[in-house]
Amino acid sequence: MREGLKKVVRYAASFFLIVTLNFALPRLMPGDPVKNLIGEDVYVSEGVMEELRAGMGLDRPLYEQFTAYIGDLLRLDLGYSYHLHSPVADILRDRIGWTLLFVGVSVLLGTALGTLLGAYAGWKPETKANRLACCGFITLSCTPPYFLALLCLEIFAFKLGLFPFKGFYDVPTPGSIAHHMFLPVTVMALFSASRNFLIMRGSVIQEKGQLYALYARAKGLYDTSILFRHVIKNASLPIITLLALDFGFLFSGALFTEIVFSLNGMGTLIYDAIIGKDYPVLQGSFLVIALAVLLANMLADLLYEVADPRVRRPA
Amino acid sequence: MMQEEAYVRESTIQESTIQGNTIRKNIIQENARQWKGFLAHNINLDIRRYERNLKRFNRGGLFLFTFFLILALLPVLFAPYSPTERFMPYEAPSTAHLLGTNDIGNDILSELVYGARISMMVGFASACISTLIGLMIGLFSGYFRGTLDELLMGFTDVVLIIPKIPLIIILGAFLRPSIWTLILVLGLLSWESIARVVRSKTLQIREAGYVKSARCMGFSSVHIMASDIFPNLFHVLLPKFMLATASAMISEASLSFLGLGDISMKSWGIMLSFAFSRGGFIRDMWWWYLPPGICITLCVMSIALIGFGFEGKEKENGKRGVDAE
Numbered sequence: 001m002r003e004g005l006k007k008v009v010r011y012a013a014s015f016f017l018i019v020t021l022n023f024a025l026p027r028l029m030p031g032d033p034v035k036n037l038i039g040e041d042v043y044v045s046e047g048v049m050e051e052l053r054a055g056m057g058l059d060r061p062l063y064e065q066f067t068a069y070i071g072d073l074l075r076l077d078l079g080y081s082y083h084l085h086s087p088v089a090d091i092l093r094d095r096i097g098w099t100l101l102f103v104g105v106s107v108l109l110g111t112a113l114g115t116l117l118g119a120y121a122g123w124k125p126e127t128k129a130n131r132l133a134c135c136g137f138i139t140l141s142c143t144p145p146y147f148l149a150l151l152c153l154e155i156f157a158f159k160l161g162l163f164p165f166k167g168f169y170d171v172p173t174p175g176s177i178a179h180h181m182f183l184p185v186t187v188m189a190l191f192s193a194s195r196n197f198l199i200m201r202g203s204v205i206q207e208k209g210q211l212y213a214l215y216a217r218a219k220g221l222y223d224t225s226i227l228f229r230h231v232i233k234n235a236s237l238p239i240i241t242l243l244a245l246d247f248g249f250l251f252s253g254a255l256f257t258e259i260v261f262s263l264n265g266m267g268t269l270i271y272d273a274i275i276g277k278d279y280p281v282l283q284g285s286f287l288v289i290a291l292a293v294l295l296a297n298m299l300a301d302l303l304y305e306v307a308d309p310r311v312r313r314p315a
Numbered sequence: 316m317m318q319e320e321a322y323v324r325e326s327t328i329q330e331s332t333i334q335g336n337t338i339r340k341n342i343i344q345e346n347a348r349q350w351k352g353f354l355a356h357n358i359n360l361d362i363r364r365y366e367r368n369l370k371r372f373n374r375g376g377l378f379l380f381t382f383f384l385i386l387a388l389l390p391v392l393f394a395p396y397s398p399t400e401r402f403m404p405y406e407a408p409s410t411a412h413l414l415g416t417n418d419i420g421n422d423i424l425s426e427l428v429y430g431a432r433i434s435m436m437v438g439f440a441s442a443c444i445s446t447l448i449g450l451m452i453g454l455f456s457g458y459f460r461g462t463l464d465e466l467l468m469g470f471t472d473v474v475l476i477i478p479k480i481p482l483i484i485i486l487g488a489f490l491r492p493s494i495w496t497l498i499l500v501l502g503l504l505s506w507e508s509i510a511r512v513v514r515s516k517t518l519q520i521r522e523a524g525y526v527k528s529a530r531c532m533g534f535s536s537v538h539i540m541a542s543d544i545f546p547n548l549f550h551v552l553l554p555k556f557m558l559a560t561a562s563a564m565i566s567e568a569s570l571s572f573l574g575l576g577d578i579s580m581k582s583w584g585i586m587l588s589f590a591f592s593r594g595g596f597i598r599d600m601w602w603w604y605l606p607p608g609i610c611i612t613l614c615v616m617s618i619a620l621i622g623f624g625f626e627g628k629e630k631e632n633g634k635r636g637v638d639a640e
Contacts, residue, residue, distance in 0.1 A: 255481075294476055
């Protein structure tokens with residue numbers, strides 16, 4: 001119970017920190033805060049500027065500004081993008097679905113692939129194929145994700161012409177979407193698999209030396225059933241933790257992959273916002289991504305309890 | 316047998332000074348092992364001892380890393396031209412320009428060689444910052460325990476959840492992109508895992524006999540932490556430091572790709588980003604975008620391999636109980 005309370009406090013603190021960061025950054029950073037709040041390189045007339053200055057209440061005390069900001073957040077008002085001429089919340093709503101689909105599919109695939117291969121590689125680490133796989137995945141995990149994406153784009157889309165090189169679809173049918181998503185999902189899945197692979201391999205190597213594995217062998221179980229029925233359960237616990245902590249990392253990897261493949265998701269939105277110095281969009285994106293990561297972490301905590309009875313019933 | 320023979324021969328050398336030089340040469344060429352024995356015997360330089368230490372690292376990683384380090388420290392030796400010198404733009408590889416030239420006519424090989432220093436500097440500097448912060452937080456919370464531990468570890472967990480790269484993107488967009496802000500931001504945001512590892516190791520060490528006796532003798536906490544605990548943390552810190560360097564280099568490359576790098580300091584990430592945004596891909600100039608990408612990958616890999624190798628060795632030592640006491 002006490003652990004649970006601690007976790008709740010921790011998540012609340014994270015949430016608070018994220019919101020505060022988002023609130024404080026444009027006001028702390030050098031330069032005119034109004035410019036920081038609406039974005040640079042925007043053409044706004046002097047009159048509008050003055051109006052905004054008054055409307056944003058930058059002359060009021062900080063705590064009043066903060067409560068006003070929280071109020072806006074609760075009403076899902078993330079500000080207005082003067083570059084794209086629409087509320088940030090609407091822009092994000094259009095984009096985030098695709099990105100979540102993209103990240104979700106590739107993380108699931110990557111985790112499945114990485115866990116299975118990693119478990120096998122950890123079970124028999126000395127065979128040639130597994131050594132090769134290990135080298136390959138180490139290389140993959142050391143490659144910046146966007147470089148991998150660029151290489152795939154170059155080889156499979158430009159040189160071989162097997163896949164289209166931009167967008168989510170030509171016509172919105174599942175076939176076309178799958179065709180367009182194949183390369184980016186492959187890249188992201190490989191990237192996420194490489195991290196899971198290394199963790200899983202180490203964890204299986206550690207677990208297979210335990211006594212219960214020996215006992216299972218003594219009972220006369222086959223190798224595969226020792227691995228898949230006994231060892232894998234315990235060995236996959238670190239993967240769940242990693243999955244949550246890595247979610248933010250993978251999310252950012254997905255942003256870069258989207259930019260390379262010109263997918264119209266959060267990544268390209270952020271890229272354009274950086275180039276145009278569109279701060280409201282950047283902030284909104286950060287908030288949304290941070291909240292998504294927070295949710296993923298909570299989910300992983302719950303999953304962990306389901307997967308590991310020892311956590312549920314502390315001795 | 317072989318070694319005995321060698322020593323016998325060596326002693327004969329010392330006796331017969333007439334043929335000494337020629338035979339000595341023969342011995343040196345004969346066998347590497349003999350050569351090492353010879354060095355140890357005559358000029359008191361035992362390479363074998365250093366070799367034993369060297370084996371604790373991953374050999375391949377160490378070799379690659381040394382190569383990149385030399386590249387970073389002495390770029391003048393390897394770069395054929397100055398990285399800012401201009402030639403014909405968009406040239407294909409030739410004997411004059413081994414990797415061709417880019418859009419403003421800089422020699423790509425020279426740029427690549429000079430970029431090593433910048434990329435590695437960002438990696439190491441920010442890893443230094445994050446290791447220092449992680450060490451401090453981990454050490455304090457592990458040594459003092461209690462409320463301080465709860466607070467510091469709670470803070471660590473809270474920071475751990477915040478996604479780093481999106482935050483760095485926002486900070487980078489607000490601040491003027493410069494290499495120092497990049498180093499500072501990367502360093503200040505990646506200390507959590509180091510703090511955790513240091514804490515758990517400190518919790519383990521503080522129960523050891525020598526720490527207890529130091530406390531009994533009345534040494535101050537700061538002194539105990541600095542001279543009794545810190546030296547024992549070193550082998551946990553080193554692999555973490557290496558991995559932090561590797562991930563900082565990847566982050567730097569990624570941020571440069573978004574145009575948040577320091578354009579006046581051309582790192583590999585910025586080269587790659589320019590190749591992407593200034594037509595290296597559309598013109599199909601593999602000599603422009605491949606080398607920096609491969610360099611980043613190899614350099615990060617060498618650093619990570621050293622870290623992994625060291626970590627693996629430590630685990631083995633831990634199993635055998637070498638560093639338990």
